Amino acid sequence: MFLEVSDIQKSFGSGESRVEVLKGIHFAMERGKMCVLLGPSGSGKSTLLNIIGGIDTADAGYVAVEGEKMAQLSDKELTRFRREHLGYIFQMYNLIPNLTVRENIETGAFLSKNPLDMDDLLHTLGLYEHQNKLPNQLSGGQQQRTAIGRAIIKNPDILLCDEPTGALDYHTSKDILRLIEEVNQKYGNTILMVTHNDAIQKMADRVIILRDGQIRKDYENDEKISAADLEW
Amino acid sequence: MKKNPLRKRILREFRQDFAKYLVIFAFMIMLICLVSGFLVADNSMAAAYKEGFDKYNIEDGHFVSAMKLDEKMIETIEKDADISIYNMWYADEAVDGLAEHAKLRVYPDREDLNLECLMEGVMPQTDSEVAMDRVFAKNVHLQVGDTIHMIGKDFTITGFVALPDYSCLFENNSDMMFDSIHFGVGLMTQDAFATYWNDENTPEYAYAWAYHNQAHEAETEEKDAADDVLEVLKKQVALKDFIPQYANKAIQFTGEDMGSDKAMFLLFDYIVVAIIAFVFAITISNTISAEAGVIGTLRALGYTKWELIRHYLAIPVVVTLIAAGIGNIIGYTVIKQYMADLYYNSYSLCTYETLWNMEAFVDTTVVPVLLMLVINTFVLIRKLRLTPQQFLRRDLKKHGKRKAIHLSSRIPFLHRFRFRILFQNVSNYLTLVLGIAFAGLIMCFGEMMEPMLEDYTALIQDSLIAKYQYILKTPVETKMKDAEKYAVTELETNTEKFMKEDVTIYGVASDSRYITAAIPKGKVLASNGYMDKYGLRVGDTLQLVDSYTKEEYTFEVAAEYKYDAAVAIFMNRTEFCETFDKENDYYSGYFAQDEITDIDDKYIAATVTQDDYLKISNQLKVSMGDFMALFKVFGVIMFILLMYLLSKQIIEKNTQSISMVKILGYSNMEIGKLYITSTTVVVIVGLLVSIPCIDALLDYLFHTYLYQEMTGYVPYIISNFVFVEMFLFGLASYFVVLILQFIKIRKIPLEEALKNVE
Numbered sequence: 001m002f003l004e005v006s007d008i009q010k011s012f013g014s015g016e017s018r019v020e021v022l023k024g025i026h027f028a029m030e031r032g033k034m035c036v037l038l039g040p041s042g043s044g045k046s047t048l049l050n051i052i053g054g055i056d057t058a059d060a061g062y063v064a065v066e067g068e069k070m071a072q073l074s075d076k077e078l079t080r081f082r083r084e085h086l087g088y089i090f091q092m093y094n095l096i097p098n099l100t101v102r103e104n105i106e107t108g109a110f111l112s113k114n115p116l117d118m119d120d121l122l123h124t125l126g127l128y129e130h131q132n133k134l135p136n137q138l139s140g141g142q143q144q145r146t147a148i149g150r151a152i153i154k155n156p157d158i159l160l161c162d163e164p165t166g167a168l169d170y171h172t173s174k175d176i177l178r179l180i181e182e183v184n185q186k187y188g189n190t191i192l193m194v195t196h197n198d199a200i201q202k203m204a205d206r207v208i209i210l211r212d213g214q215i216r217k218d219y220e221n222d223e224k225i226s227a228a229d230l231e232w
Numbered sequence: 233m234k235k236n237p238l239r240k241r242i243l244r245e246f247r248q249d250f251a252k253y254l255v256i257f258a259f260m261i262m263l264i265c266l267v268s269g270f271l272v273a274d275n276s277m278a279a280a281y282k283e284g285f286d287k288y289n290i291e292d293g294h295f296v297s298a299m300k301l302d303e304k305m306i307e308t309i310e311k312d313a314d315i316s317i318y319n320m321w322y323a324d325e326a327v328d329g330l331a332e333h334a335k336l337r338v339y340p341d342r343e344d345l346n347l348e349c350l351m352e353g354v355m356p357q358t359d360s361e362v363a364m365d366r367v368f369a370k371n372v373h374l375q376v377g378d379t380i381h382m383i384g385k386d387f388t389i390t391g392f393v394a395l396p397d398y399s400c401l402f403e404n405n406s407d408m409m410f411d412s413i414h415f416g417v418g419l420m421t422q423d424a425f426a427t428y429w430n431d432e433n434t435p436e437y438a439y440a441w442a443y444h445n446q447a448h449e450a451e452t453e454e455k456d457a458a459d460d461v462l463e464v465l466k467k468q469v470a471l472k473d474f475i476p477q478y479a480n481k482a483i484q485f486t487g488e489d490m491g492s493d494k495a496m497f498l499l500f501d502y503i504v505v506a507i508i509a510f511v512f513a514i515t516i517s518n519t520i521s522a523e524a525g526v527i528g529t530l531r532a533l534g535y536t537k538w539e540l541i542r543h544y545l546a547i548p549v550v551v552t553l554i555a556a557g558i559g560n561i562i563g564y565t566v567i568k569q570y571m572a573d574l575y576y577n578s579y580s581l582c583t584y585e586t587l588w589n590m591e592a593f594v595d596t597t598v599v600p601v602l603l604m605l606v607i608n609t610f611v612l613i614r615k616l617r618l619t620p621q622q623f624l625r626r627d628l629k630k631h632g633k634r635k636a637i638h639l640s641s642r643i644p645f646l647h648r649f650r651f652r653i654l655f656q657n658v659s660n661y662l663t664l665v666l667g668i669a670f671a672g673l674i675m676c677f678g679e680m681m682e683p684m685l686e687d688y689t690a691l692i693q694d695s696l697i698a699k700y701q702y703i704l705k706t707p708v709e710t711k712m713k714d715a716e717k718y719a720v721t722e723l724e725t726n727t728e729k730f731m732k733e734d735v736t737i738y739g740v741a742s743d744s745r746y747i748t749a750a751i752p753k754g755k756v757l758a759s760n761g762y763m764d765k766y767g768l769r770v771g772d773t774l775q776l777v778d779s780y781t782k783e784e785y786t787f788e789v790a791a792e793y794k795y796d797a798a799v800a801i802f803m804n805r806t807e808f809c810e811t812f813d814k815e816n817d818y819y820s821g822y823f824a825q826d827e828i829t830d831i832d833d834k835y836i837a838a839t840v841t842q843d844d845y846l847k848i849s850n851q852l853k854v855s856m857g858d859f860m861a862l863f864k865v866f867g868v869i870m871f872i873l874l875m876y877l878l879s880k881q882i883i884e885k886n887t888q889s890i891s892m893v894k895i896l897g898y899s900n901m902e903i904g905k906l907y908i909t910s911t912t913v914v915v916i917v918g919l920l921v922s923i924p925c926i927d928a929l930l931d932y933l934f935h936t937y938l939y940q941e942m943t944g945y946v947p948y949i950i951s952n953f954v955f956v957e958m959f960l961f962g963l964a965s966y967f968v969v970l971i972l973q974f975i976k977i978r979k980i981p982l983e984e985a986l987k988n989v990e
Binding site: 046050053054055056076079080081082083084086088090094096097098099100102103106107108109110111132133134136137150 | 626627635636638641645646648649652653655656886888889892893894895896897898899982983985986
């Protein structure tokens with residue numbers, strides 16, 4: 001398996017205030033697939049995504065990419081791992097405010113030996129006309145497109161998306177989902193998307209539903225539809 | 233009245249950014265305690281110095297007679313001049329083992345006039361004991377209990393004293409500068425003095441006088457009174473020396489020097505506080521940007537702009553107030569003594585009592601708080617003038633959204649990134665460059681004095697008129713072939729901007745071998761020091777005044793004459809005699825290449841050789857050394873502080889972005905290169921750019937401030953080494969800050985990017 005998540009456990013706090021957020025999460029994914037992690041607030045989906053992304057560490061269990069276990073990596077190796085394999089998209093975009101659209105995307109390109117073509121990507125993202133603007137001159141959708149561009153320009157093996165449409169309106173959300181779908185099809189990245197929007201599961205190859213830190217449902221989506229056809 | 237709940241944030245903010253506030257706090261305490269300590273010490277010691285005239289019953293003048301005066305003569309003089317006369321005999325003796333030419337002027341213990349102030353130990357009781365001037369003893373490394381050897385005998389030092397008639401250790405009143413390394417004073421019992429110096433081994437027969445009628449307020453009155461005494465003495469005494477109190481440098485010089493540094497310290501205080509206020513302003517500005525959403529919400533809830541301004545002003549004002557309080561306490565207790573010691577290092581001052589100084593309180597507490605209030609209120613008003621909606625949308629520009637400055641994509645990405653950091657932090661960097669320049673200025677000022685004095689001494693030696701310059705008490709002929717007569721007098725400057733000072737007027741022979749430039753008829757040559765100090769040009773007219781007769785004299789400058797040693801003008805001797813109403817063959821001194829040996833010392837008022845200038849330079853180095861070291865240390869601390877605070881701001885402002893690029897996979901080193909390189913470049917460029925600025929500013933300060941506050945002339949010379957040292961100290965300071973920045977970057981957690989952007 002390309003991505004292996006094995007018996008991940010995570011808790012926060014101590015003593016009486018200790019909260020178990022993840023209680024033994026176990027699943028595996030093939031390369032190039034799109035998986036949606038679904039669940040209500042507090043179900044542990046973002047924590048799981050952060051552990052997979054190497055931002056947070058698990059109390060027990062492990063995450064392995066192509067057999068390489070992340071828990072065994074030093075900080076330096078973890079940085080290299082993120083650099084070579086991961087792309088990250090956040091709900092609040094996290095763009096660097098004093099860099100232009102092009103420069104924000106270049107922060108991703110800088111890390112790759114073979115980045116995607118910048119102009120081509122800007123066209124794909126619909127940002128070519130806006131490439132010299134600062135984030136504060138863009139709409140929410142344009143900012144999220146820039147964040148997607150920054151994540152995928154290095155053509156990562158895994159694209160982690162944490163509520164990528166959480167701060168966007170319906171139409172913009174659909175645009176962004178279409179873009180993620182397009183990226184998945186065009187570049188073949190493995191995508192793991194956290195959301196609490198039930199409708200989005202319909203565009204995924206695989207759906208994992210979390211509740212109270214445990215996987216309640218894990219299934220292959222045989223009736224996958226295009227992001228353009230999603231309704232909610 | 234309800235209290236604003238926002239006040240609870242203030243303490244939390246302190247705790248949250250403890251390191252930053254601690255550094256600012258410590259620096260402000262250091263600044264204020266230095267300034268307060270100086271002002272208190274200066275004021276208290278000046279008061280003690282003035283009180284000393286009555287407390288220690290200082291003489292109104294003294295004279296030295298060639299012979300011992302008998303009782304009857306003394307009575308006659310006392311009656312005729314309406315004065316009381318006191319024996320002030322002394323003997324100048326070489327002390328074995330001390331520096332060459334070092335001598336101790338020994339007096340018998342005083343009972344009525346010029347009473348000593350015992351600073352340490354006890355007064356001598358036996359024939360083999362001596363009390364010594366504290367400053368001289370310190371300079372020659374002697375302690376109470378040590379033994380010195382003079383006049384073939386051993387003497388134990390029983391105590392250190394300060395003599396009020398030698399608060400400044402001038403050996404002779406004609407000396408250009410005092411020399412507390414080679415000249416000191418001491419006391420022994422009257423019996424011991426009489427044992428060693430008597431009719432066989434004669435002392436100098438010095439007598440001090442005190443007027444019966446003390447009311448001589450103005451200098452002219454004092455001069456008139458002294459002239460009356462002189463007239464009486466001339467009839468009775470073969471005078472070797474005559475020095476009224478007002479003209480006695482050993483008494484007056486200290487008082488004239490005190491208070492002259494006050495304006496400089498205050499200027500220093502205000503500038504540093506203003507720079508710290510700007511650092512606070514930048515901090516507040518960044519906080520407002522970071523808390524835009526909160527501010528928008530509070531404004532939407534009904535909080536007024538002024539409630540928020542008061543809230544954000546609280547920290548800088550509280551920090552300044554507390555720092556001022558603590559700084560003043562330390563200033564009054566510890567630093568005051570240190571500052572007093574700086575005076576004690578130069579001058580033989582008596583003990584003093586600390587006086588409450590209202591002016592020091594205003595200058596070190598009220599003014600800094602006001603500066604902090606005004607600068608930060610101005611910044612806050614500008615930052616908070618946006619609407620609540622603009623804050624909520626984080627649209628923090630008053631006029632439209634901020635646009636990116638265009639940078640060509642041909643510029644490598646890393647360079648563009650660094651340019652963006654530079655553009656993002658323009659105000660930080662401007663303050664940093666300003667701070668670097670000011671810290672550099674302080675450092676250079678502390679560093680420049682010693683090489684400057686050495687260069688000055690060399691310059692003087694190159695431009696000496698003659699190896700020997702004699703000033704005569706009365707015209708006396710010499711047979712020395714190379715001796716050339718000249719006439720000399722002194723007039724006072726009459727310029728409002730500058731301190732009054734004496735200008736030496738030389739009347740030289742028209743075919744002089746020593747003043748080689750031609751002097752056009754009816755005009756004068758001005759020394760280059762005079763020209764530079766007063767900003768004179770050829771063709772200018774000088775107005776000088778006789779300080780006693782108030783008669784005014786006008787001279788036209790024909791040319792500059794290279795003479796660095798003094799503020800002087802040169803004219804033809806015949807014109808000198810006409811101008812000052814002297815006989816045609818009048819002269820009052822000799823220039824000579826060899827020492828004149830056929831004129832008795834009693835006719836010589838002063839001899840000026842290059843050693844006198846070396847003496848000035850050495851004494852200034854001793855007197856100012858500690859002061860200058862203080863400036864250097866302060867400059868380095870200010871370098872580190874400003875670099876640390878402002879670079880920290882830049883990292884803090886970009887914490888979320890740094891966290892994000894960490895998530896993207898950038899290593900700490902790469903992030904350091906992205907975010908620190910701009911600061912490094914600014915620091916290096918700032919240090920380089922500040923060099924010519926400091927040079928120009930110091931030159932300007934010399935000409936506008938120092939020259940107006942001092943008499944005499946020291947050319948502005950700054951060695952390149954001073955700038956090299958400043959640059960290296962600046963870089964070394966930045967290196968410390970660089971390491972701290974790397975640590976800070978390394979500590980930024982990845983989770984920071986996951987927080988909701990406020």
